[in-house]
Structures are given as structure tokens and as C-alpha cells.
Amino acid sequence: MSRSAVLFDFDGTLADTIPLIVASYRHTLTAPDQPAPTEAVIRSWIGRPLLETLEAHRPGEGALLVDRYREHSTAHHDTLIAVVPGAADLVTALQERQVPVGVVSSKRADMVRHGMRVTELPHVDVVVGLLETTAHKPDPAPLLEGARRLGIDPADCVYVGDAVVDVQAAHAAGMAAVAVTWGAGEEDALRALAPDAVARDVDELRTALTGLLELDGGSSAPTS
CATH class of the missing domain: 3.40.50.1000 (HAD superfamily/HAD-like)
Incomplete structure (x- = not known):
């Protein structure tokens, strides 16, 4: 057909945009008591809505994490894309x-x-x-x-x-x-x-x- x-x-x-997405997720999710997710894990998230993904990873924190992600992504967008x-x-x-x-x-x-x-x-x-x-x-x-x-x-x-x-x-x-x-x-x-x-x-x-x-x-x- x-x-x-x-x-x-x-x-x-x-x-x-993969380097930009990986860097932004790592920036967003890195914490003193929690290591950043691996690149392989982050790649498996790509294509899904940001809020849904972040909320699933850290319940109750999704909206706050979206703001953190977007701040980093916007700041580095034009250099990493x-x-x-x-x-x-x-x-x-x-x-x-x-x-x-x-x-x-x-x-x-x-x-x-x-x-x-x-x-x-x-x-x-x-x-x-x-x-x-x-x-x-x-x-x-x-x-x-x-x-x-x-x-x-x-x-x-x-x-x-x-x-x-x-x-x-x-x-x-x-x-x-x-x-x-x-x-x-x-x-x-x-x-x-x-x-x-x-x-x-x-x-x-x-x-x-x-x-x-x-x-x-x-x-x-x-x-x-």
C-alpha cells in the first residue's frame, strides 16, 4: 500500500537532541542521596511526556522537577542541539x-x-x-x-x-x-x-x- x-x-x-535531553535529565535528577540515572535509562524515557516521566521517577515532585528540567534545557538548548x-x-x-x-x-x-x-x-x-x-x-x-x-x-x-x-x-x-x-x-x-x-x-x-x-x-x- x-x-x-x-x-x-x-x-x-x-x-x-539526545545530548541535550540526557544532560537535562541528569541535571534535574542528580541529588546527594541519589545518583543520576544512566544514559541508557534516560534514553528509554525519550518520547514520553516530561511530567509523566519525572512524576513516575519521583512521585510528588514531578511539577517541581519539570521546572528544573526546562530551566536547564532552555539555557543549553542552542549549544547542545x-x-x-x-x-x-x-x-x-x-x-x-x-x-x-x-x-x-x-x-x-x-x-x-x-x-x-x-x-x-x-x-x-x-x-x-x-x-x-x-x-x-x-x-x-x-x-x-x-x-x-x-x-x-x-x-x-x-x-x-x-x-x-x-x-x-x-x-x-x-x-x-x-x-x-x-x-x-x-x-x-x-x-x-x-x-x-x-x-x-x-x-x-x-x-x-x-x-x-x-x-x-x-x-x-x-x-x-
Whole structure:
């Protein structure tokens, strides 16, 4: 089945924000009587809402910890965020081929748009963030909202993400799922969920989209 639109996750997919997220969680959770969580543990949290994650880790302290996290993340955002080579060119190429493109993230939409500007990603009209839905990945609600805003049937969408919750949400939404391995998720864990494709770099992602997208009445690779 060919699809006609693409929704992207942001953190770890369109931009390399993993060092920023790891540093911010460590800053937030380090305490004299409690060591900071390991990077592997933190990576397993990526893709889930911040408050939910922090409250689960330290019950009763979630709201306070969110403020601490965001203060650190904001202060270091522009220096720790990095470009994913080829991501901007791929999004631009999709837009030039008139493929509807959106971003669906578990962080606030304003922060996603700021990160897109910093990493020089092209503007997209549809950005669904934390506040746009009450349920969050792995629930399909954010992805379904993204499809609704694009005006595309969810079954005609591809969702591209780097975390286990991204693949789970795509399946739950009835979308094709493409997992990328340069972000938070371990490749074996991503493959175990049977996504439609797995990409180790943007060239492989471009190839995966070749087989999933319907462009100009037939399958064709977006090229930069």
C-alpha cells in the first residue's frame, strides 16, 4: 500500500537532541542521596511526556522537577542541539514534491519550532506538540491529530521516529512506521516491533520512503 504524507518525530529524528535531553535529565535528577540515572535509562524515557516521566521517577515532585528540567534545557538548548545530516534536505525535497509533511512530538510545539529554526529545518505548517492532545505516545492521539491537521487519512500517512513509543503509536494509529536508529532507540528493540522499515541514516530513510510514498501517481524517491 502506498502512502501520501509523512509525519516526523522531532527529538532524535529530525534533530540530534539526545545530548541535550540526557544532560537535562541528569541535571534535574542528580541529588546527594541519589545518583543520576544512566544514559541508557534516560534514553528509554525519550518520547514520553516530561511530567509523566519525572512524576513516575519521583512521585510528588514531578511539577517541581519539570521546572528544573526546562530551566536547564532552555539555557543549553542552542549549544547542545545538533543537526541530523541530510534531514533538512529530505524535508525540503518532500515539500517540493508536494508531499504533506508534519511534525508530531511529545515536547511543546513552540520548543519544536524553535529547535527547527536552530537546526535550519524548513518550516512546516503542522506541528503537534504536548499541549495539542490529552493522550500521548504510545497512544495514537497525537499522530491522529497530525493527520487530521494535514487533512490526510491516517492510513495514508507514514510516521518516522526513533523511539519504541513512536513505532507503537504509528501501529496504533494505523500508519506505516519507519524507525530510525540515530536517536534514542536501540535497533534490536525497534526491529522487534516490526516497523515497515528501519533506517540507519537519512539516505536509508530516503530509500524507505521511496517504497512507501505515492508521488505524482507512482512511487518515486524524494531527491534533493
